[in-house]
Amino acid sequence: MAVEHAATEAAGHSATGDLLMSGLILLGAALAFVLIFRRLGLGAVLGYLIAGVAVGPHGLNLAGSAESMLGAAEIGIILLLFLVGLELAPARLWRLRKEIFGFGLLQVALCGIALTGLVLFFAGFTLAAAVAIGLPLALSSTAQVLPLLQSGGRLNTPTGERAFSVLLFQDLSIIPLLTIIAALSRAPADPGAPPGWLLAVYAVLAIVGLVVAGRFLLTPLFRVVGRFAERELFIVAGLFTVFGAAVLMDSLGLSMALGAFVAGVILADSPYRHELEADIDPFRSILLGLFFLAVGMMLDVDVVLSRPLFVIGMAAALVATKVAIIFGLARLSGMATRPALVIGLLLSQGGEFAFVLFTEAERAFLIAPEASSL
Template sequence: MVEETLMFLSVAVTCILLLHRLRISPVLGYLAGGLILGPSGFGVVTLEEDVRAVAELGVVFLLFLIGLELSGERLRALRRWVFGLGLAQFLVTGALLGVIGIFLGLEAPVAVLLGGGLALSSTAVVVQLLIERGQVASPTGRVTFAVLLLQDLAVVPLLLLATTLSGPPGQSVPLALAIAVGKAVLAVALILLLGRFTLGPLLRAVAATRSTELFTATALLIVLGTGWATGLGGLSAALGAFLAGLVLAGTEFRHQAESDMQPFKGLLLGLFFLSVGLGIDVAAIADRAHWIVIGVLGLITLKALTAGLLARAFGAPRDVAIRSGLLLGEAGEFAFVIITTAVAGRLIDNGWGQTLAATVGLSIAVTPFLPALADRLVARFAPPSAPSAVPGGGEEEPHNHVIICGFGRVGQTVAALMARQQVPFVGIDMNADLVRQHAVKGLHILYGDSARHETLKRLGADHAVAAIITLDDPQAAARTVAAFRDHWPDLRLFARARDRAHAAALLALGVEAVVPETFESSLVLARGALESLGVPSAAVDELVMLYRETDHGMTRASDGQT
């Protein structure tokens, strides 16, 4: 077993490094590694079933991290696109693919399952492409990410359907599905209820020990424990892990749990894709190569057209619809899970499984080339609709933008970062020379008093997604916060503060997050000095974290003397 593990790691690392240079998804590296080691390659792996048993844990950890990402705050912020466009994309695309499956001879329930699995897109690949192109927070990024969030939610019913269809032959599918849904509802209620009152206090007690090893062990216990519990109830372990992630998404431990579980997820999910590669039959794929190529082109075309047209129907600009549609055109990694489950449950034969797996893999492989195609289509059919700053001077009111109150050095830095990620923004300042200077550069900066709600309404506060207050005058900042809170109580506010006393005052007025200048600059200076004196970076990070936790608990007024 040790020799096989070394072979797995060696081949996987080599393939991933090679594909990384070609800017292709690491998923294909794992698949290639399994192909090389499996029966179609050198045939060096003899414990294929044991590998698959361990690899299933990768799916469990994947579902846990998906649950962590689905915080209520994130879903509320994008609810129109998530539950509108996202749901429509999944249902319409899944239905179209299901009809094609029935036409090709599959039974209706199996066609629905596979159609739903192929309707999902690759979150990992798409998000990485958005990051590389600086479009994560752009209109294209927000629309695409909203659809991906809904697709993450759709994983749960697909798992239930796959488990039901893989049950004993001769069972009544509607009855079995109803029982499975009933069990799932009960499991969701119990885990969410128990988790709300137990997981938070448990992790707080663990966090009080300041032991990272104990925290990681506890997070592992939660993931595997909830998976084991749902497994006892006849449901999948992945569903239990998903629910555990959903519970922790609303706690202060979400980010730490995500960091701790990420290596386990990456390693075990990589092992899952390796196990998929082990089962690839090159001869069978070669016989159907033309059908696989047709399948990839048809899948991407159908999904891109469907997502793009639906995005337009929900109000997305034409260029956003084109870019988002093509980014969502490929199949996702979770399709491998559905295909593997369908083959194991004898829902489809191995030939079908080989063809579908190859189609999914090839569609992921060509995804990095789709944004370039989108650029060409946009240049030909649709001018860009959202520049880095909200256009001024026109009759159209700004939408989905950020308001920057104060355009001094801090405000300019914030604006530059927004522009780098293509976030529409509009600024306001009382310095007329400064406003004129930046207006000449093409930025949408207005002169005015941000404490007047009429002025803020001109800036499009009715349709803004957030406001960032960078004013250095504490009284002006307080008046601006009050103007926002009186007329737009639900708008997210972020502010700069002189010190912790000023920060406390702004938080009391309803600001969501505040950065005290003296506190943060002191930490940055101390960090640089300690590292230059030879103190290890890990020790400095722990010291800074400790100081943040303990010093923030002191009387905030004391900082007003600094």
């Protein structure tokens, strides 16, 4: 017994040591590459992705499995959707309603259709695979555009407000895009899963339940927590709210991200909104960084290097297509030529949410890992 106990303890110490070593390597790589890319004026997302490629199985193979890290890192996506919901205060939505639900909707729809056609024609994928790639690429990078507007003092200009409105609609569109990918899924159906119409009923009942809970439970809870002026307690209450809403949706067979998003919308008008945002954002940043590290680790560099001209050509086509469509929409809405071109260039890149949607598309058997890497 004593020998078995000692062997178990040694194995536990070894596993912990391996985990710490992998964590140290990943954090060191992330720190180095994010600093380099920030220094070059590029985004942190690209730094995380390249760090993952460098230490992953297709690079130097210094860290552990990307799949095992991805599960924990996806909590960052849940927190991100919660923070998006917090931005949707009804007064702000009403003020920017035409820009968000007019210009934003047209941008996502037209760019998504055009890019789906582009992928279908040039890449030779099936229609379902082209949709799963084209629609996510219609979204732009909030993490790139907003800091750029803020640093230039242009966020509150007409161009800046329009760009922000489009980005806000893009963030909102994550939920319907996840739903589209789930509807196209080729993954084997769970025999115990309820039919689609029943899932829709569950979703409506869960959202109503969360709204009622927000009014009669969450608001009084945060009021009580606020009296103690303990920041740690506020963080615990915030994370409890996010995870509680996510677990509720997951137990009904629905998207955890949807639960977190609804929880954020419920608290968007709360007097504690800004404090919640400040407390949750560091967790979101760290876990989202881990998510992009895991995506980078799963990137098959050989697939990309085997077709470099295709990658460069499609990247150029992505930017050119989005610039042309967004510029045209801006001109039709009455913007002058120069601001219309500026907003087209600002929103021309692909966004970080595409990686989230590509991961879901892989799970749904719509695209192979090689196609995702490409």
